Amino acid sequence: MIFQGSMNSLNPVLKVGHQIAEPLLLENTVNKKEAYKKAEDLLEMVGLSKEIFNRYAHELSGGMKQRVMIASALIQNPKLVILDEPTSALDVSIQAQIMNLLKRFKQELDISMIFITHDIALSSDLCDKLAVLYAGEIIEKGTAEQMYETPKHPYTQLLLASMPRLKQDVPPTFIPGAPPDLTSPPTGCRFYPRCPYRFDPCDKRSPPAFKIEKGHLSRCWLNDGGKK
Amino acid sequence: MEVKNRMIRLEGVKMYFQSKKGLFKTIEVKAIDGVSVEIDKGKTLALVGESGSGKTTLGRLTLRLLKPTEGRVFFEDLDITDLDEVHLKSFRRRAQAIFQDPYSSIDPFMNVYQIVEEPLAIHRIGKKEERTKMVKKALEDVRLIPAQEFFKKYPHMLSGGQRQRVGIARALILKPEYILTDEPVSMIDASSRAEILQLMKSLQEKYGITILYITHDIATAKYFSDRIAVMYNGRIVEIGPPEKIIKEPIHPYTIRLLAAVPEPDPSNRFKERGIVEGEHPNPSDLHWGCRFEPRCRLKKEENCKSKQPTLVEVKPKHYAACFLKEKVKS
Numbered sequence: 001m002i003f004q005g006s007m008n009s010l011n012p013v014l015k016v017g018h019q020i021a022e023p024l025l026l027e028n029t030v031n032k033k034e035a036y037k038k039a040e041d042l043l044e045m046v047g048l049s050k051e052i053f054n055r056y057a058h059e060l061s062g063g064m065k066q067r068v069m070i071a072s073a074l075i076q077n078p079k080l081v082i083l084d085e086p087t088s089a090l091d092v093s094i095q096a097q098i099m100n101l102l103k104r105f106k107q108e109l110d111i112s113m114i115f116i117t118h119d120i121a122l123s124s125d126l127c128d129k130l131a132v133l134y135a136g137e138i139i140e141k142g143t144a145e146q147m148y149e150t151p152k153h154p155y156t157q158l159l160l161a162s163m164p165r166l167k168q169d170v171p172p173t174f175i176p177g178a179p180p181d182l183t184s185p186p187t188g189c190r191f192y193p194r195c196p197y198r199f200d201p202c203d204k205r206s207p208p209a210f211k212i213e214k215g216h217l218s219r220c221w222l223n224d225g226g227k228k
Numbered sequence: 229m230e231v232k233n234r235m236i237r238l239e240g241v242k243m244y245f246q247s248k249k250g251l252f253k254t255i256e257v258k259a260i261d262g263v264s265v266e267i268d269k270g271k272t273l274a275l276v277g278e279s280g281s282g283k284t285t286l287g288r289l290t291l292r293l294l295k296p297t298e299g300r301v302f303f304e305d306l307d308i309t310d311l312d313e314v315h316l317k318s319f320r321r322r323a324q325a326i327f328q329d330p331y332s333s334i335d336p337f338m339n340v341y342q343i344v345e346e347p348l349a350i351h352r353i354g355k356k357e358e359r360t361k362m363v364k365k366a367l368e369d370v371r372l373i374p375a376q377e378f379f380k381k382y383p384h385m386l387s388g389g390q391r392q393r394v395g396i397a398r399a400l401i402l403k404p405e406y407i408l409t410d411e412p413v414s415m416i417d418a419s420s421r422a423e424i425l426q427l428m429k430s431l432q433e434k435y436g437i438t439i440l441y442i443t444h445d446i447a448t449a450k451y452f453s454d455r456i457a458v459m460y461n462g463r464i465v466e467i468g469p470p471e472k473i474i475k476e477p478i479h480p481y482t483i484r485l486l487a488a489v490p491e492p493d494p495s496n497r498f499k500e501r502g503i504v505e506g507e508h509p510n511p512s513d514l515h516w517g518c519r520f521e522p523r524c525r526l527k528k529e530e531n532c533k534s535k536q537p538t539l540v541e542v543k544p545k546h547y548a549a550c551f552l553k554e555k556v557k558s
Contacts, residue, residue, distance in 0.1 A: 061507055062279075091278035091444065093504035096488035100500050118418060121490040126497055144494035162419045164447035166474055166489055171451050174423035178387035 010057035010065060017043070017053030020072040027076075042071040046101060063094035070101065074109070084116045099125045121163050124148055129215075132156050135180050135190040138209075142216035152218040155191050189221070197222060234304065235406050235438035236290050237266040241299035243285055259285045260296070261462040262536075269405075272432065272439040274449035274470070277459035278485075280508050283442045286459070287408045290440060291323055292316060303406070321351055324399035326428075328411035330391035334383050334398070340367070341379040344397045351402065366397040369431060389420040393427070400431065410442045425452045447489060450474050458482045461509065461519040464539065468546030478548035481520045518551070526552055 011019055017039050024035040040050045046067040057065060066086060073081050083102070087095040103126060105111055115126050123130060124144060131141035132155065140153035151157045155175070164172040177194040180186055186193055192202040201207075201221050210223040243260035259282045267273045277283040288294045289301055292308045300309045308319055324347075327333040334343050344363045348354055354362060367375035370393040383391055392412060399407055409428065413421040429452055432439055443449055449456050450470045457467040458479065466479040477483045487502025506523040517533040518524070524532070531537070531551040539547040 063507060091508075092490075093278060093485060093488050094507065096490075096501040096503040099490075100503060103497065103500065119490070120418070121492040124492045124494055124496045125490055125501060128497065144497065148492050148494045159419055160492055162422055163492060164422070164445075164451055165491060166447050166450060166486065167491060172422040172448075174421070174426070175419040176423070178389060178417075178420070 009069060012057050014056075015054050016057060016060070016068045020068065020075055023072070023076050038075060039071070042074055043068075045074075046071045047097075061094075062090055063097060066090060066094075066098055067101070070098075070105075074105070074111075078111065080112045080114070082114045082116070085118070086115075087122070088117070088119070095122070102126060120159055132159070135185060136182055137190060137219065139191065139220070140216075140218045142212070146213070146216040152212050152216070152223050153191075153220045154195050154197050154222070156218075158196075189219070191220075233268045234266050234302070235269045235271075236440070237302040238286075238289065239264050239300045239302070241286075241289060241296045241301065243282075243289060243294060244297045258462050260289065263299075263462075263464055264539075265457060265464060265467065267406075267438055267440060268454075269438055270432070270436045271454040272429075272441050272452065274441045274443060274453035274456045275459060276443060276446045276449050276456055278444060278508060280461075281459040282462040283459050284410055287325075287410050287440055287442050290406075291325060291408055292319070317351075321402050322404055323406040323408070324402060324404040326392075326395050326399050326407060326409040326412050329415050330388060330395050331383070331415070334391065334395060336383050338382075339379065340372075340381050340383075340386075340394055343383075343394055344401055347398060347402050353402075362401055363397075366401040367394075369400060369434075370394075370397045370427060372397070388416045389424060392416060392424055396424075396428065396431070400435075403435065404437065406438045406440075408440045408442070411444070412441075413448065414443070414445070421448065422451075428452070446474070446485065458485070463519055463536075463549065465520065465550070466546075466548045467539065468543075472543065472546045476543070476546075478542050478546065478553050479520075479550050480524050480526050480552075482548075484525070518549075528552075 010016065017036060020042060021035040021039040024030055024038065025032065040053055043050060043052050048064060048067055052064070060068065087098050090098065106113060106126065113126065115123060117123050127144055129141065129143055130147040131138045132153065134155050140147070140151065140156045147156065151160060158173065158175045161173045162175060175194055180190060180193065188203045188205055189207050192198045195202065207219045207221045209217040209219050212218055212223060241260055241263050245257045245259055246254050247257050249255050263286060275283045275286060285294065289296055292301060292311060296309065300307055302308065303319060303323065311319060341363055344366055345359055348359050348362065364375040367378055372378045372390065372393055386394065413424050416424060425448060428439065431437065441449065441453055453470055455467060456470050456473045457464045458473065458481065459465070460481050466473065466477065466482045473482065474486065477486055481504070484502065484504040488504060490501070504523060509522060517535060518537050521528060521532045529551060537549040537551050539549045542548050542553055
């Protein structure tokens with residue numbers, strides 16, 4: 001089941017309650033009354049009152065709309081929910097509320113999630129495993145502990161260093177240059193033109209995924225030494 | 229006080245907008261409701277707040293793009309509140325802006341040279357050759373090198389970071405004393421943000437520019453400003469040096485806001501994130517007391533509901549507008 005992060009995915013001329021219930025009505029397995037009842041229950045589960053059922057999208061704030069979107073993603077009891085930047089349009093205080101809600105559902109409803117984001121700090125709120133994508137390739141993946149505490153790929157390391165930290169006093173750094181044009185990607189490693197550690201094989205051969213330890217893979221020639 | 233060092237000074241500024249509700253009713257939106265703040269020459273003030281807190285409106289007031297409903301706006305010792313168009317034009321040579329979205333704030337049909345040169349044309353500065361030199365210099369300042377290669381490029385041929393540098397070069401070419409930057413890096417890749425902010429900082433040091441840095445991202449404000457002002461609902465609730473605001477926040481809103489900022493930490497997934505309860509109130513329907521009172525967790529007193537707290541120096545150079553903190557101090 002796909003769940004678009006945009007606040008604009010709600011139909012402006014339908015009551016939000018009806019929109020939440022719509023998948024059930026289309027399926028035709030339950031009658032209208034039951035479907036609406038379930039939509040109401042879901043509204044309460046996502047922290048909204050039942051009255052929201054009869055409202056329209058323009059009457060709701062961004063955070064409320066995002067809660068409605070979450071409710072509509074959950075109506076068919078999915079096993080997997082894909083979240084594409086669900087909070088990027090929200091203020092940080094509302095973002096925190098939504099993340100706490102998702103965290104609760106992940107535990108209570110036992111749902112698997114694919115959380116797509118550009119914000120590596122935010123991803124640590126939810127993910128057990130993290131994969132870092134660069135120019136169309138997964139360049140590193142591992143458990144949250146492996147990735148945040150001992151990242152191996154230079155891109156992951158630099159990406160983490162570019163986040164300004166509130167609690168520590170480390171000024172953020174940056175990665176020079178821009179991601180490559182995918183119509184003519186660089187030969188060899190796709191990150192080598194921007195990489196400060198590049199050496200001999202980097203511009204010639206594309207690195208395979210080297211295994212660092214169980215569950216931790218990195219596509220970087222620097223990590224050659226372990227098993228492939 | 230040494231007034232000579234002031235670049236921008238706002239005094240009791242209010243900005244109310246009329247908004248139509250339904251067919252006949254108009255309501256008043258109090259976007260800015262009594263703000264006094266100043267920025268010293270060559271310094272950066274970061275204005276931090278969430279959407280709807282009025283930070284962009286406040287920024288526009290400092291450039292006199294908006295005329296305040298009440299209060300005065302000073303640029304150095306010049307009162308610009310009631311300036312007419314002719315005088316505003318010469319004022320605007322000295323004050324420039326860099327906007328959030330380099331994709332929509334620069335004309336896609338103009339090449340880089342034309343974009344950066346345009347302010348010179350508007351203010352009728354220099355002859356053709358001088359202008360070319362100035363454009364080249366501005367592009368080199370923002371490290372678009374070699375500058376000539378960028379002259380003929382169009383915005384779509386540039387990356388987000390490069391486009392924003394063009395925006396900076398355009399703001400810089402008139403050698404302004406003051407620059408307003410409204411969310412200059414929020415549309416740029418996280419990996420390039422620090423680069424743009426460092427560039428602005430080095431240009432500030434080189435030319436002694438005063439900057440108002442408007443952002444929702446308190447973490448970047450920590451590293452790229454001399455003072456941070458936290459806005460909530462049209463008022464500044466706390467202002468002080470970054471290390472004080474971040475490490476020893478006073479106002480309950482600042483405290484909750486800081487707790488809500490994500491940090492990359494694998495243990496985050498096992499605990500709830502700090503939040504600010506409730507939602508931003510509608511600025512058109514506000515009650516008499518403290519703006520943050522409905523969302524405040526602290527034990528409230530009578531004043532909170534009936535009076536607006538004003539900024540009080542709770543610690544040296546660190547001001548907060550909260551009745552409860554005032555009490556703690558005395």
